[in-house]
Amino acid sequence: MKAVGVVVEYNPFHNGHLYHAKQSKNQSNADVVIAVMSGHFLQRGEPSLVDKWHRTKMALQNGIDLVIELPYVFSTGHATHFAEGAITLLNAIGCETFTFGSEEGTIEPFFNTYHLIKAHEEEYNSLIKQFVTTGISYPQSLYMAYEQLRQKVSKATIDLSQPNNILGYHYIEAAKRLNLSIEPSTIQRIQAGYHDSINVNSSIASATGIRKAIFEEQLLQRVKKYVPSETYLQLENWNNQYHTFIHWESLWSYLRYAILRNTPEQLTQFADVSEGIEHALIKAAKKSDSFFDFMNNVKSKRYTWTRLQRMLTHIYTGITKEQLHQSSKPSYIRLLGMTTTGQAYLSEKKKQFTLPLISRVASVKDPMLALDIRATDMYALGVELSTKEKIAKDYQTPPIRL
Amino acid sequence: MKAVGVVVEYNPFHNGHLYHAKQSKNQSNADVVIAVMSGHFLQRGEPSLVDKWHRTKMALQNGIDLVIELPYVFSTGHATHFAEGAITLLNAIGCETFTFGSEEGTIEPFFNTYHLIKAHEEEYNSLIKQFVTTGISYPQSLYMAYEQLRQKVSKATIDLSQPNNILGYHYIEAAKRLNLSIEPSTIQRIQAGYHDSINVNSSIASATGIRKAIFEEQLLQRVKKYVPSETYLQLENWNNQYHTFIHWESLWSYLRYAILRNTPEQLTQFADVSEGIEHALIKAAKKSDSFFDFMNNVKSKRYTWTRLQRMLTHIYTGITKEQLHQSSKPSYIRLLGMTTTGQAYLSEKKKQFTLPLISRVASVKDPMLALDIRATDMYALGVELSTKEKIAKDYQTPPIRL
Numbered sequence: 001m002k003a004v005g006v007v008v009e010y011n012p013f014h015n016g017h018l019y020h021a022k023q024s025k026n027q028s029n030a031d032v033v034i035a036v037m038s039g040h041f042l043q044r045g046e047p048s049l050v051d052k053w054h055r056t057k058m059a060l061q062n063g064i065d066l067v068i069e070l071p072y073v074f075s076t077g078h079a080t081h082f083a084e085g086a087i088t089l090l091n092a093i094g095c096e097t098f099t100f101g102s103e104e105g106t107i108e109p110f111f112n113t114y115h116l117i118k119a120h121e122e123e124y125n126s127l128i129k130q131f132v133t134t135g136i137s138y139p140q141s142l143y144m145a146y147e148q149l150r151q152k153v154s155k156a157t158i159d160l161s162q163p164n165n166i167l168g169y170h171y172i173e174a175a176k177r178l179n180l181s182i183e184p185s186t187i188q189r190i191q192a193g194y195h196d197s198i199n200v201n202s203s204i205a206s207a208t209g210i211r212k213a214i215f216e217e218q219l220l221q222r223v224k225k226y227v228p229s230e231t232y233l234q235l236e237n238w239n240n241q242y243h244t245f246i247h248w249e250s251l252w253s254y255l256r257y258a259i260l261r262n263t264p265e266q267l268t269q270f271a272d273v274s275e276g277i278e279h280a281l282i283k284a285a286k287k288s289d290s291f292f293d294f295m296n297n298v299k300s301k302r303y304t305w306t307r308l309q310r311m312l313t314h315i316y317t318g319i320t321k322e323q324l325h326q327s328s329k330p331s332y333i334r335l336l337g338m339t340t341t342g343q344a345y346l347s348e349k350k351k352q353f354t355l356p357l358i359s360r361v362a363s364v365k366d367p368m369l370a371l372d373i374r375a376t377d378m379y380a381l382g383v384e385l386s387t388k389e390k391i392a393k394d395y396q397t398p399p400i401r402l
Numbered sequence: 403m404k405a406v407g408v409v410v411e412y413n414p415f416h417n418g419h420l421y422h423a424k425q426s427k428n429q430s431n432a433d434v435v436i437a438v439m440s441g442h443f444l445q446r447g448e449p450s451l452v453d454k455w456h457r458t459k460m461a462l463q464n465g466i467d468l469v470i471e472l473p474y475v476f477s478t479g480h481a482t483h484f485a486e487g488a489i490t491l492l493n494a495i496g497c498e499t500f501t502f503g504s505e506e507g508t509i510e511p512f513f514n515t516y517h518l519i520k521a522h523e524e525e526y527n528s529l530i531k532q533f534v535t536t537g538i539s540y541p542q543s544l545y546m547a548y549e550q551l552r553q554k555v556s557k558a559t560i561d562l563s564q565p566n567n568i569l570g571y572h573y574i575e576a577a578k579r580l581n582l583s584i585e586p587s588t589i590q591r592i593q594a595g596y597h598d599s600i601n602v603n604s605s606i607a608s609a610t611g612i613r614k615a616i617f618e619e620q621l622l623q624r625v626k627k628y629v630p631s632e633t634y635l636q637l638e639n640w641n642n643q644y645h646t647f648i649h650w651e652s653l654w655s656y657l658r659y660a661i662l663r664n665t666p667e668q669l670t671q672f673a674d675v676s677e678g679i680e681h682a683l684i685k686a687a688k689k690s691d692s693f694f695d696f697m698n699n700v701k702s703k704r705y706t707w708t709r710l711q712r713m714l715t716h717i718y719t720g721i722t723k724e725q726l727h728q729s730s731k732p733s734y735i736r737l738l739g740m741t742t743t744g745q746a747y748l749s750e751k752k753k754q755f756t757l758p759l760i761s762r763v764a765s766v767k768d769p770m771l772a773l774d775i776r777a778t779d780m781y782a783l784g785v786e787l788s789t790k791e792k793i794a795k796d797y798q799t800p801p802i803r804l
Contacts, residue, residue: 254656254659256783257656257659257660257780257783258659258660258663260776260779260780260783261660261719261720261776261780262720263725263772263776266720286779317663318663318664318668323665370665374662374663374665377662377688378659378662378663381658381659381662
């Protein structure tokens, strides 16, 4: 059996994801689609709307055959690290190819960009440094340095101001750098931009737009046309049980406590907290009544919203820099769910996997897995706060079977 | 002006305290009574019922002229450390004597006990060790070792199974060991035992009994006869404003989060957390729905309720062993409140104080004071949780004047 891999968050699974899953299978002639999905804390430093098991069900009902978890260490990391973890896992579970959605839509310009940067690495890095020292933000400096390099070649290269192009670039860069046999391919994204609000004239909306509609309009009904019916059902189930979707506001009182419980020096044990931001965090926590209020009090030119949220994720979960960096490569394949096709694939290929497959966490001692379990426990507290009900935890939840 | 000192928690101030304050002044012929009072976290590892400013008001309205704060480092410490901090402060602020309530009631047997233990220190310590190794609890081992020594002398010695005698012993031991000029004296406690429930036939009840009545019967009215009218008014004021008195259940959700946010190894950075109790704390936190439930899940012969509560205090405030031990002697006299008499005393004697007097914390940088401020912030969160109102903080609250 032949497998194609996708890197996902499914927060929540929507019609654009369905399109991508189908196209991935068709383009690659694969028998199974394997998704490596972030757990409860996501790349932009946010908790997921609903838990990973509900999101796994959405995926398995819509064209994904196997869902494996991207460990916390990678799912909350910078793009380079995120990509490294995700592509390593897809390679380890035997995918011949992986596909990613991009604004670009064809793979050749990605390779050209990769070779261009690779060939001028020193120049590129020194350009970035130059821009950063003038006070330009890091992402903006990256972009400007790249635009200068780009003028050196006539070949088509990608536009690195587009968020999905950036992600795709990092996937390819990781695969090449780690010398993995897995092959990249890309699929043109349709309609919705990454940050767009939902659009009534389309059935495609970005996950960001869908979440925004859910939180701002407090009306689940509003997003029905943008998600497969099974997603809608899972969202409804969750909402009936917990009466809230999870976002930073759900975790705010704990986060605030966690910030105030530390000295500025102690806060610097968390990734990215340095250069004085620790003082600003404490000062803002003292006077803010909500997460939104807090973010506006702490935000500055120097720190993007995403960078701040990533720091806060680690402060919230209590996972220190040292713990994050104790191992830099995935050490296991954690199975979150499978269809019968996915199960058949596992039976056939399991012996060739280059990392151990974990179905039940109880018997496994692994420091990276311990962080995933911690992240789940911390996520669960956000739900309990409003419902006093305990949600399913890692130890008690076997992989979903469909 | 002549001053007498008392060591107090006033949680809350009751008729027994009033009796003690009056007797202290009379017996010592002092002009002012100075109380060194614990802040928001107390010796038995509990948060105070109401904040330290409400408790200061109760004291100033009932015979106390100056209230100074016993820093967190001492107020939550073991008896030896607690006594060291308290007596050092009373000495530093110029008290000629201090008085303590005791079951014994006369001072001579305290001195005899002090000399007895001092003269047989090695034997005493080795006896304690012997008992501890047979699995007997530490407090019980202390008591048994002492009872053996006691047989050596015919002079009257104190009964060290009585909680107030124990405290008094530690005060005297601290004063002698530190070679302080302050002189001890004692006052016989009347009626209520330390742990007694309230008794309808008396106007004296222990603070423990009063708190129990407040929490179990949820009827403030019930304790009216055991406290001065000004205490009752302060309790009423607090209750009208915050709709809750503070106890561990108020802080439980944060405490639970704080426990679950750590690995077992990380929990051992807090005082007294060692020898495997860290695993038991995490396990119990996962399954417990309330603080009471938690304590019953974690309690064992090896750990007394008080010892567990002290660990939990430090975990809750986030104050590590290292922070607790960074300085072992008080470095300031923090003024919480004063009557006009107290103010006159300060004017007259301030220059002779052996430690700096702090009235406003904002301008002072002191690591020990920083912990007191942290403790207040953490205490305030327990109040905010139910009221969404911020209580007065250290930076914003000047000393109470009466």
